[in-house]
Amino acid sequence: MERELLERLLIGNDDASVAALAALRCGGSHMVWAGTTASEPLALIYGRRLRHTRRRGKIEIYNSGGHVNLIADLQSLYATGGGGAFVPTSPTRFLDTRNGTGAPAEPLGADGTLTVKVAGVDGVPADAGAVLVSLTGVGPTTVTHLTAYGDGSLPNVYNDNLAAGETRPVLAVLPVGADGCIRINNAQGAVNVIADLEGYYG
Incomplete structure (x- = not known):
């Protein structure tokens, strides 16, 4: 059959x-x-x-009705052996552009990128490989997306897709740059950004 x-x-x-x-x-x-x-x-x-x-290395994505376009971006992977263990932390806000925590107190503009230090936040060591972050876009002026990454060029993937005026949190595993920072880029319009540390891989 x-x-x-x-x-x-x-x-x-x-x-x-x-x-x-x-x-x-x-x-x-x-x-x-x-x-x-x-x-x-x-x-x-x-x-x-x-x-x-x-167990053969596949995932299942199910749509309960109708038709839907689907995009899947690999953010990270978990493997046995090698790498550092996950270390949970108390939720710690290290970025809030609404009040000037970790960056100027102003929305992030179109094609703007924030560089935010995470090494040293709530015990994150200088050699941490990645951080687990709750990333929130708040009230964008137009449809946009946020992309968070370690260093190098801007990746062609998005962490947070936002409609105009929407507030949406996402959980993301982000590589830490060689300088101990992460970068957050806004595609269009202006948007406030919040980031809370949840843990790190060290």
Whole structure:
């Protein structure tokens, strides 16, 4: 049976249908047989199949209805061995352009970039590889996006997409530049920016 036809048949809300559909959409193997089997054993089978499929290095993105365009940007990765462990910190605000914390007390303008020191904030060591930051764009004058990065040239990815007047927080893992700073770029209009440290990788 074709995978697309099988997806259409798995519309039910029972545990087996939901688990089977998730495994199928994630690339899991499938077979179809005639007969009746209780829902719970099938849900366990398909749940195991889904976990096995996910271990092969794939992720699952599901749209519950209609059509949607999708963009996925890789922000970071977690690997076994090597690298520094994650060290959580107390939430610490180190940037707020509304009141002058960490930068001038003014909105960040179009194609403007803030350079903000994170080394030394709440114990972040000078050689930290990355920081976990809650990044918030506040009340932009037009549609815009914020891009946060370590050093080098401006990446062609966005951390926070904002509509005019919107306030939106996002959680981001950001590399720390060689100078102990992160950079935050605003694409268009003017927007206030807030950043709270949540932890670091050291």
